[in-house]
Amino acid sequence: MTHTLHRSGPFLNEDFVWLMYQAKGINDENIKPKALAFLEAAEECHSENWGDVKSGNILELSPEEIRSRLSDKSRLRGVFTSREQVTKFLKIIKEKDLGISVVISGLLDEVLPAVKEAGLTPHTINFSLGVWGKKELLPSEDVLAVTTMCGHHMVSPRLVERLVKDIKRGRTTPEKAALRLAKLCPCGIFNQVRAEKLLRKMAEE
Numbered sequence: 001m002t003h004t005l006h007r008s009g010p011f012l013n014e015d016f017v018w019l020m021y022q023a024k025g026i027n028d029e030n031i032k033p034k035a036l037a038f039l040e041a042a043e044e045c046h047s048e049n050w051g052d053v054k055s056g057n058i059l060e061l062s063p064e065e066i067r068s069r070l071s072d073k074s075r076l077r078g079v080f081t082s083r084e085q086v087t088k089f090l091k092i093i094k095e096k097d098l099g100i101s102v103v104i105s106g107l108l109d110e111v112l113p114a115v116k117e118a119g120l121t122p123h124t125i126n127f128s129l130g131v132w133g134k135k136e137l138l139p140s141e142d143v144l145a146v147t148t149m150c151g152h153h154m155v156s157p158r159l160v161e162r163l164v165k166d167i168k169r170g171r172t173t174p175e176k177a178a179l180r181l182a183k184l185c186p187c188g189i190f191n192q193v194r195a196e197k198l199l200r201k202m203a204e205e
Contacts, residue, residue, distance in 0.1 A: 004105035005128035008188035009145020050078025051188025125205035150185035167203040
C-alpha cells in the first residue's frame with residue numbers, strides 16, 4: 001500500500017510494515033479465521049505494534065478486543081523492527097497458505113533478501129518517488145521522520161515538536177512520548193520503537 005512508502009529519516013533498517021489484504025469480490029468473505037491466523041503469525045514473530053484500521057491498535061485496545069471485532073472488512077497491519085522478524089513471518093504465512101495477500105514495506109535492500117530467504121518471489125514492487133511541490137511548507141526532516149510513520153497523517157507535526165520540548169524539559173520521556181504518538185495511528189503501522197529513538201535524538205540536538 002502506497003501510504004506506507006513515504007517513511008523517511010534514520011533507523012529505517014529497523015522499520016518494516018506488514019499488511020494483510022483481501023481482494024474485493026475475490027477472497028473477501030469469511031475473513032476472520034484467516035485474519036486470526038495472520039495475527040497468530042505476527043505475534044509469534046513479536047510484531048511491536050499491530051491493529052485493524054476498523055478498530056484500532058494494540059497500544060489503545062487489548063489484542064483480544066481487536067480480535068473480537070474482526071470482520072470481512074478488517075484490514076490488518078503492523079510493524080516489525082528487524083529483517084529476521086520479516087523473514088520468519090513470511091515463512092509462517094507461506095506455510096499457512098491462507099490465500100490472502102501479504103505486503104511488506106521497507107528498504108528494498110532489507111525486504112528483498114528477507115523475501116528470498118523465505119522462499120518467495122515478489123508479485124509487485126512499489127516505489128516512493130519522493131516528495132514534490134512546495135516542500136518549504138513541510139515540517140523539518142526530523143519531524144517528518146516521525147509523522148510519516150502514520151500514512152494517514154493522524155500524527156500532528158506540532159504535537160511531535162511539543163513532545164520534543166517536553167522531553168528536553170524533563171516533563172516526559174522518549175518512550176512515553178513515542179507511545180502517545182503511536183496510539184494516534186489506528187492502523188498499527190506506527191513504529192513506537194523507532195519513534196523513541198528519533199525523539200531521543202531530536203531532544204539531544
